[in-house]
Amino acid sequence: MSSRRELANAIRALSMDAVQKAKSGHPGAPMGMADIAEVLWRDYMNHNPTNPEWVDRDRFILSNGHGSMLIYSLLHLTGYDLSIEDLKNFRQLHSKTAGHPEYGYAPGIETTTGPLGQGIANAVGMAAAEKALAAQFNKPGHDIVDHYTYAFMGDGCMMEGISHEVCSLAGTLGLGKLIAFYDDNGISIDGEVEGWFTDDTVKRFEAYNWHVIPAVDGHDAEAIKAAIESARAEKDKPTLICCKTIIGFGSPNKEGKEDCHGAPLGDEEIKLTRERLGWNYASFEVPSEIYSQWNAKEAGAAKETSWNEKFAAYQAEYPELAAEFTRRQKGDLPADFVEKSSAYIKSCQQEGEKVASRKASQNTLNAYGPMLPELLGGSADLAGSNLTLWSGSKGIKREDADGNYLFYGVREFGMTAMMNGIALHGGFIPYGATFLVFMEYACNAVRMAALMKQRSILVYTHDSIGLGEDGPTHQPIEQIASLRMTPNMNAWRPCDTVESAVAWKHAIERIDGPSALIFSRQGLPCMARTDEQVALVERGGYVLKDCEGTPELILIATGSEVELAMNAEATLSGQGRKVRVVSMPSTDVFDAQDAQYKQSVLPLEVPARIAIEAAAADFWYKYVGLDGRIIGMTTYGESAPAEDLFPYFGFTVENIVAAAEELLD
Numbered sequence: 001m002s003s004r005r006e007l008a009n010a011i012r013a014l015s016m017d018a019v020q021k022a023k024s025g026h027p028g029a030p031m032g033m034a035d036i037a038e039v040l041w042r043d044y045m046n047h048n049p050t051n052p053e054w055v056d057r058d059r060f061i062l063s064n065g066h067g068s069m070l071i072y073s074l075l076h077l078t079g080y081d082l083s084i085e086d087l088k089n090f091r092q093l094h095s096k097t098a099g100h101p102e103y104g105y106a107p108g109i110e111t112t113t114g115p116l117g118q119g120i121a122n123a124v125g126m127a128a129a130e131k132a133l134a135a136q137f138n139k140p141g142h143d144i145v146d147h148y149t150y151a152f153m154g155d156g157c158m159m160e161g162i163s164h165e166v167c168s169l170a171g172t173l174g175l176g177k178l179i180a181f182y183d184d185n186g187i188s189i190d191g192e193v194e195g196w197f198t199d200d201t202v203k204r205f206e207a208y209n210w211h212v213i214p215a216v217d218g219h220d221a222e223a224i225k226a227a228i229e230s231a232r233a234e235k236d237k238p239t240l241i242c243c244k245t246i247i248g249f250g251s252p253n254k255e256g257k258e259d260c261h262g263a264p265l266g267d268e269e270i271k272l273t274r275e276r277l278g279w280n281y282a283s284f285e286v287p288s289e290i291y292s293q294w295n296a297k298e299a300g301a302a303k304e305t306s307w308n309e310k311f312a313a314y315q316a317e318y319p320e321l322a323a324e325f326t327r328r329q330k331g332d333l334p335a336d337f338v339e340k341s342s343a344y345i346k347s348c349q350q351e352g353e354k355v356a357s358r359k360a361s362q363n364t365l366n367a368y369g370p371m372l373p374e375l376l377g378g379s380a381d382l383a384g385s386n387l388t389l390w391s392g393s394k395g396i397k398r399e400d401a402d403g404n405y406l407f408y409g410v411r412e413f414g415m416t417a418m419m420n421g422i423a424l425h426g427g428f429i430p431y432g433a434t435f436l437v438f439m440e441y442a443c444n445a446v447r448m449a450a451l452m453k454q455r456s457i458l459v460y461t462h463d464s465i466g467l468g469e470d471g472p473t474h475q476p477i478e479q480i481a482s483l484r485m486t487p488n489m490n491a492w493r494p495c496d497t498v499e500s501a502v503a504w505k506h507a508i509e510r511i512d513g514p515s516a517l518i519f520s521r522q523g524l525p526c527m528a529r530t531d532e533q534v535a536l537v538e539r540g541g542y543v544l545k546d547c548e549g550t551p552e553l554i555l556i557a558t559g560s561e562v563e564l565a566m567n568a569e570a571t572l573s574g575q576g577r578k579v580r581v582v583s584m585p586s587t588d589v590f591d592a593q594d595a596q597y598k599q600s601v602l603p604l605e606v607p608a609r610i611a612i613e614a615a616a617a618d619f620w621y622k623y624v625g626l627d628g629r630i631i632g633m634t635t636y637g638e639s640a641p642a643e644d645l646f647p648y649f650g651f652t653v654e655n656i657v658a659a660a661e662e663l664l665d
Contacts, residue, residue, distance in 0.1 A: 002289060009250070009277045011034040011038070011074065012034050012071060013031035014069065015337065017104045017270070017284050021283075022092070025091060026067050027248065028247040028262075029183065029261075030069045035071070036245070037226055040150060040181075042296075044228055046300075047078075047108075049079035049080045051300075059150065060074075060297070061149065064119070065595070066116075066151055066262065067101060067152075068100050069087075072097045075108045077286070081107050082107065083098060098159050100114040110122075111112075111160045113257065116159075117163045118417045119527065120162075121420075124166040124169065128421075130177055133145045135216065139321075142318070143310075143327065144453060147177070147367060148177045148232070149177070152178055152183060155451065158201060166414040170208070170209075171209030176235040179231045179232070181241045183245055187257070189258060212239070213239065214242045217240060217508065218243030224241075227243075228241070247261060248274050251276075252272045290333075309619075326427075330457070331426070333422055333508065334371055341367075345534060349526070352526040352528075357495070357499075359519060360497040360500035360501070360573050362390060365377075365388070366390045374429050376428040376429065378405060379431075381408070382433060387461070388433045390398075416449070416456075417442075417448070420449050423449070423454040423456045430456055434461075435476075436461065439483070455514070458516045458517065462552070463480070468521070468642040469641060476615065477635075480619075489513060489516060490507070491586060492517050493586075495559055495562035498526065499532060505538070518559070524563065527544060537583075539590065540585065540591070542583060544582065545581040547580060549578065550606065552608060553580070553610070554582055554606055554625070555582065557583060557613060558583070558585060561614060563584050572662075579660075608660075610660060610663070612630075613631075615632060627663075629659040
């Protein structure tokens with residue numbers, strides 16, 4: 001029987017070998033945290049390597065994702081479909097073992113943890129999802145949702161501002177099944193952190209209302225085990241276990257130094273490390289007796305079988321709840337959602353109400369919300385402005401998690417990264433809101449949602465200079481273009497109640513990426529449409545108003561500027577011009593349509609085009625060409641009422657008509 005240290009040394013050896021073969025990587029953290037990982041994964045983690053998607057598994061998040069060989073070694077050793085050849089291909093093209101853990105590349109990777117701090121934010125989201133799902137589905141004697149979220153984090157995660165945002169909220173929510181391990185090794189890329197990081201971490205987390213276990217020897221298995229026992233005994237607070245470790249543990253000349261943080265140890269140092277650790281095996285060699293002690297397939301299968309038996313008993317007593325739980329875990333929508341949402345969209349057209357699209361969004365939530373118990377909303381302290389609360393909203397609280405709405409506070413970045421964790425956890429479709437301009441605070445978490453293709457709905461209101469008096473700091477200019485150019489993102493900027501309802505429907509139905517729904521502060525009239533036109537909205541762009549025969553000019557607009565385009569068309573057609581108006585609420589959805597449809601909307605034989613949008617102008621050249629015209633923003637805004645700003649920046653019928661005459665004459 002191998003000792004715990006020998007079992008941990010398997011992680012160290014695989015990590016330093018893989019980094020050395022790749023000629024790049026971070027061996028220090030895996031070697032320093034190996035003893036902690038051995039205790040957690042062999043004594044406490046509930047997981048099944050043969051079914052990485054088991055719904056009640058514990059979640060493990062490596063927030064200090066640069067130490068990715070730690071998790072790859074763990075997955076390999078415990079029996080996941082990650083071979084020794086995969087480890088040898090660390091950081092190589094098309095390998096499962098990318099430089100940082102990437103969701104979807106290897107089984108058992110719960111989230112993409114690249115930028116520091118976002119892993120712990122995802123973990124907080126997962127723990128919040130577990131608590132809410134348990135409150136919604138568990139019944140006396142039937143705890144079908146009962147798992148932990150474990151996170152490893154380093155000094156870098158602690159320094160990143162997002163860790164302050166989410167860990168503060170985790171304490172407020174009382175996420176007792178969240179256990180984080182702080183790898184307190186005192187080293188970052190630039191060296192010893194005492195020159196730039198002297199926070200009292202214990203007091204900080206105690207102030208957040210966490211259970212904190214300080215000064216644990218991260219190389220003493222019994223001390224680690226005692227800390228985990230204490231953490232699991234605390235039901236009402238998340239726990240931070242502060243582990244004192246030595247980065248690059250076992251390396252005679254590099255342990256405890258920044259040299260081993262982000263560079264291979266070198267062949268000679270690896271040889272010396274093997275000798276010091278007593279690891280007398282060749283590169284990438286792990287003896288069978290160590291593999292057998294690490295292998296978790298049999299135990300994992302037994303744990304899942306036991307849960308399946310619990311769920312069968314639950315199903316017998318609560319068949320409707322069990323069916324609903326299964327549906328939500330699969331990510332399926334209710335069978336009648338398409339029919340009912342389509343009927344609501346049709347009613348919006350019939351009623352023709354003039355409201356701000358943010359209000360149209362709230363009205364849509366009131367229509368769709370009762371059908372979708374999986375919707376988990378929220379706002380970054382702007383619920384009254386974003387209008388994200390609907391009639392059935394109920395806040396999730398420390399003492400009562402049976403809700404569907406999180407009050408995130410002023411934490412745009414934290415909110416968005418937590419939403420990624422909620423989406424990854426399963427059982428919910430998260431939506432969260434802020435002003436569009438504050439998307440910049442959350443931009444990297446938006447990028448992670450797109451990178452992982454998560455079903456996360458990003459609600460952004462106050463979408464242009466139309467928000468008025470708050471001025472240029474609050475008036476978004478470049479943000480819409482940024483969202484549209486983000487791979488895997490669908491961005492919608494609807495012009496009225498109908499397009500708003502379609503945007504929500506599309507975002508809810510979409511399973512292969514996030515959606516950004518961009519809404520106005522000011523009231524927008526409902527456009528006249530036929531039933532056929534209503535059906536075409538979901539294609540991202542469509543002909544809203546047309547002329548007889550081939551048009552000589554096409555006006556393209558989104559959001560509040562669609563009304564302006566329609567008014568300009570009326571003037572131009574009154575002058576005998578043949579004009580088409582195209583509403584394009586989602587450019588990326590339109591771009592994904594077949595060539596025939598796109599040609600039918602924007603025929604190549606009509607080069608005279610004008611794009612109109614109160615946002616960054618340059619984005620629209622792809623639709624109007626270099627010879628077209630763009631009525632857009634090339635500067636930041638100003639502080640004034642919206643009715644003064646639009647004319648000041650050229651958003652008038654007269655300016656559009658003048659541009660048209662210049663193009664056509």
